[in-house]
Amino acid sequence: MLLTALFIGGFTLWYTNGLVEIIKQDEHRKMEIWAEAIRVLTVSDGSESAPMMNLINKVIAENRTIPVILIDHAGQVLSYNNLDAGRENDVQYLMKELEAMKHHGDHIFIDLGEGEIQYLYYRDSVLLQQLKWFPMVQMLVVAVFIIVAYMVFSGTRKAEQDQVWVGMAKETAHQLGTPTSSLLAWVDLLKMKQVEPDLVGEMAKDVERLRIITDRFSKIGTQGDMQMLVLSQTIGATLDYLKKRTSSQVHFHLNEGDACYQAFINPVLFEWVIENLCKNALDAMGGKGDITISLSDHKQFVCIDVKDTGKGIPRHRFKTVFQPGYTTKKRGWGLGLTLVKRIVEQYHKGKIFVASSQPGEGSTFRILLRKG
Template sequence: MFFRLMYHVVLPLYVGFILLSTISLGKDLNHVLLIIAGVTFIGSILIEPKFPRYLALFSTLQVTLLVFLHWFSQLNWCYSLYIILLSKLLFQHTLKVMKATFLGFVVITLYTMIRLSYTPSHLSSFFAIASDFLTSLAVVLIIQYIVEMEQQKNRLKEEKLRDEMRFENEKMKLLGELAAGLAHEIRNPLAIIQGFLQHSKTRSFNIEPWYELIYGEVERMNSLTVEFLQFAKPNPSAFDLIQVHHCLEKVRLLTETKSIHLGHRMIYTEFNENLFCRMDLDKMLQVLVNMINNALEAMDNKGTVTVKLSKDTQDAVIEIQDTGRGIHDKDLQDIFHPFFTTKTNGTGLGLSICQKIVQDHGGTIQVKSKLQQGTTFTIRLPLGDVA
């Protein structure tokens, strides 16, 4: 919009002002040629966008026409037209600083040659020439800076667009994997139920002895679909500024009974009460309860689950450490993948859901493990500003 106003409104008005003032002052060499040069110059500016392939030709034509306009008008005010045209050329043609400076000097040299043809040469004229060249240098450097900033901004926009497209592709790929995995997982219990029903129908069997099995398979399908729906992005409006310590205290109360029942000990230590994060409390409770339940189930013998809360620069750091059997190195890179599980009755969606919820909160989740020594999950959440 700025360039359209500059070159399609301001520039024609200034040329009109040059024509009017030249004719009024009676300084022009030829009225007709002056008007033709001015009108043709403006015409070339206005029609140039329609012929982008001939940009260099139009640029050369415009410089030539401006020289003629200056020659016929014999007004120093044409200097502004040279500066405006120079800025237009620099914006249109991507040039290095040295080439842009050279172009600026060429344009101002043309102006100086025409100016010297109708003004007497004395000391002040040479100082004026030096001033014109310094002004052109300043204009070139300023415009080059603006062009580089615009190019950098465009590069950042392109990178952001590529990242967004990459993210969308990865999301679609993940959804495809989830859909395929869910279909595969649901097909097995459906096949079992279908087999029992067909068998009972053809032989008139009473299926009551298999009620529990059939019900268990239906529950398994229900569990799969419920966990699959957990991948829905949390509603940002449900995010509140919550004390992380308060959240962990709730988690401790929710998991303490299971810990005692399994004969394990749970320790909540090294906590910082002054850490607040923006979160969906229900979703975060779901993550932390899932993580601690996994830790409790990973310990075959009596063990300890240690929960720590600390601060690292701008993040709240939650560590959940168990003394269980650990995770094989070959499995560590897959544990967050949907439907990957080492449990006989697991769906393989729990950790995937936890990772997604943490990422939706702007955080990260990492894992370290050693066989027969235990596993540590580390969750980082960005701290919120407390008003």
């Protein structure tokens, strides 16, 4: 579509420029005839026949489109035609038009004999000026058409992608729902059988986590329950869960800042965001290092920085990491950060991006949420 539009625009520009040049030459010939008529009329001694004089006057009167100014050798305006009808008696206006014609128009030298000369200055007719702009207007219309078509196409494609995401999430939640319910029942049965409490307790936590994951998938595609919550509490709960299930060589830090930052969030989905970012950091660090989450004020936003000491991200990959399918793991799907971006930007109306990263020094992902 773009190539077609460029071809149409280029062809129109070439064709119109050809027409402009033809009309320009035609107007120049008309001005030469007009100048000759002025010369004959000026030097006439009355011996010409009446039909000849009528023809000369008709030639002069027939110029109804090309702006002209006739001056003598001293620069005094002798006559003019096709200028602004309401300002023709304005001397300053005439001088301004004359200067414009000298710089941007053309002129014809009229030799009246005996050392007397006149100059005929003229510029392009209104029709010719409009014709010069026509390709630009047409290309602008084509550009607007392309932009509108692209926006419609992008909107349709995005809507289809959303439907695929929602459908996949709902189906995943449905498939996980039944076995999760069965596992919860088995945990209750083990408690009744008085199996080792610590073992059953940890199992219950993992099954509950599985239920939460199922709930997360079920909330994709819905507006969800947005609540005004203290961010440090929600983030802290997620870090507490991760600490128990990661290596002792991984150290989590939460810098809450000086203020008690609050925002409207869906706690289930926002915990998923923090968990995905931390797991992404764990993979980048190879199971050891530091993960630091810092809260700070950023104008009308609350800023949440998730920093790790992993292998880092090349600068040219800062945006690519959020695209579906991007992963550095052999068995990864490359959907974690894509889900994170969708949850932050579509459900929480916030922003997420790679704030900084250096290969071998770690990365910092930044989330911006509107203050509550």
